[in-house]
Amino acid sequence: MGLKASAFTQGNSQYVKADDVKQGPQKFTISAVEATETPDGKPALQLVFEGGKKLTLNKTNARILAGMIGDDTDAWLEKKVVVTFDPTVMFSGKMVGGIRVKPLTAPAKPAADSADDIDF
Secondary structure (H helix, E strand, O other): OOOOOHHHHOOOOOEOOHHHHOOOOEEEEEEEEEEEEOOOOOEEEEEEEOOOOEEEOOHHHHHHHHHHHOOOHHHHOOOEEEEEEEOOOEEOOEEOOEEEEEEOOOOOOOOOOOHHHOOO
């Protein structure tokens, strides 16, 4: 007997999918960040959340987290993120909708320079 396709198409997947967050955002805590590959062999980052769910990041989501938390993925550990459905996500030049991820807390603002430090 072969594999049952239904085992791979039902909502009990180990991966967070766009359909999982269409009804509303979900919060997760990052427990690990792994290097992986996309189906076409390109390198990608994969978040592993508490509870075991996983999310492979596209370049945009990886840039969002790096820009807001930092480039070193060790800094991402134990951070809480919100995963939402974004209908404007593009794939192959078409708007198809997909997942967006962002940290639950805003990034720290850089210290403002005083006017005395500006050279004219």
